[in-house]
Amino acid sequence: MHFDSFSDFIAMGGHAFYVWWAYGITFTLLFTLTVVSVRRKKSLLKEIAKRAQHEDKLKQMRKDKKTNESKT
Amino acid sequence: MSAPQSLSYRQLFWQVMHRDLKVAVHNKGDILNPLIFLVIVITLFPLGVGPETNLLTRIAPGIIWVAALLSALLSLERLFKNDYSDGSLEQMLLSPQPLFIMVLAKISAHWLLTGLPIILIAPLLALMLHMEPLAYPALMITLALGTPVLSLIGAIGVALTVGLKKGGVLLSLLILPLYIPVLIFATAAIEAAALNMPYSGHIAIISALLVLALTLSPFAVSAALRVSTN
Amino acid sequence: MWKWLHPYAKPERSYQLASTLLPWFAISSIVLLVIGAVWGLAFAPAELYQKEYYRIIYIHVPSATLSMSVYMAMATAVLISMVWQLKLADAAAAAMAPIGATLTATALITGAIxxxxxxxxxxxxxxxxxxxxxxxxxxxxxxxxxxxxxxKALASRAAGILTLVGVVNIPIIKYSVEWWNTLHQTATISKLSAPSMSSEMLWPLLTNILAFALMIGALTLIRFKNEVLARNAMRPWVRELAAKVGDK
Structure with a gap:
């Protein structure tokens, strides 16, 4: 261990501001990218499901129409 | 044209270029607006940074080149726009003639209409900005070699965005980064000339950029046009 | 020789492959990131000339070196898609662009700090x-x-052309900027390029570079899967996956 105590470690020899800013921004950016990428999958699948349901509905309606027409 | 196949490459080149020039002569605004824009941008700088002669002498090459870059960007947008909207671009892509030649002809026409006027007006602008007299030849040479590169690289960006509704801002994002080498070498050459130092090395590099752009850009433009008209 | 590769040209197979690879990449990158960060921040010795702020090197150098590699990887994917008409390579290229942009931004920001x-x-x-x-x-x-x-397919072709034009331009830009710099005689930064790093400093750095590379791999896999789903939305296997999510 390079530092004598935990508070020394946080202080970074008086340069805490720079070191922690740099690490903070880097990991925030990368974390945000990860979260956005992971969430995108769910929203994508939901969109696709919605579109599929919509198409199924259309198909059903067409079928109903046909059967109705054949009845009359 | 009864037998289009019999056109030689040279004839094809001249025909396409002639057509573009004729269209441009009809709407004179297309030629004049970028030029007026250039002059206005140049006028804004002394107003912004102050009229001190020394300062203007020092920054003149940079101002002229940045203004030339922006005006090229402004004029590029309509390089393929009309052809795209009236369908003649699709005709061009479908025709049996080599697309490379036609694209090159269109870019040449664009340069004649926008690059050449910049070169002709440049000495006047340099005078207004009190540019070092020694640097005038360098300014002319860099503009003569550099503005074709601007047209050639810019054409790639235009070809990629011609089918999009909001292509304007996107175009600047796509091509301005690619313009940076030309800007750097051109202004460096002019600055070297102003200090009475040799600048043939810079000129050689700009020439190399021109050759590279001349050979590669029409291919990229052709590929991009095929994407855009899809 | 290439026969074993063929099944992976099918979107479904490569989606499954990406799914099986993802946990390995994700776990190993997280573990290595924690090790590298703690090692670099707390255990590596102080630098001779610079004070503790030199520890920024442990994130700055990995993101800077890898941001360029990601561009080359993206260009390679584009080339593969153009030469062999492999649509999946387009998905990979599209997946990588935001990752590269984030890394480049990180490199610039940490450099500024x-x-x-x-x-x-x-x-x-x-x-x-x-x-x-x-x-x-x-x-x-x-x-x-x-x-x-x-x-999406059209977007990939357009972006692919720009990517390849950018590849031609990257060396030109690099050299032009270097020349421009020497001509203007700006401040020389020789302090940064220490002649040789001590191994105590080098090891955490290498750990972090590997960790970042694995993290890029994991992110690429996540985004690649998304791209594959978006590009194959009409396929039955995607519909099945979507139906499972929709039921919940």
């Missing part, structure tokens, strides 16, 4: 910095072009 105490200024128009700024613009252009087209 590092520059403040060591050079006394956050930004100098130095060759390296300027060319990375231009690299960021290239990435942003590619991303913007991807988003500009409604049709």
């Amino acid at each position: 590092w520059g403040a105490p060591s050079w006394g200024t956050s930004w100098v128009w130095d060759a390296r910095l300027t060319s990375y700024l231009i690299l960021l613009f290239l990435y942003l252009g590619v991303i913007a072009l991807h988003n500009a087209f409604e049709d």
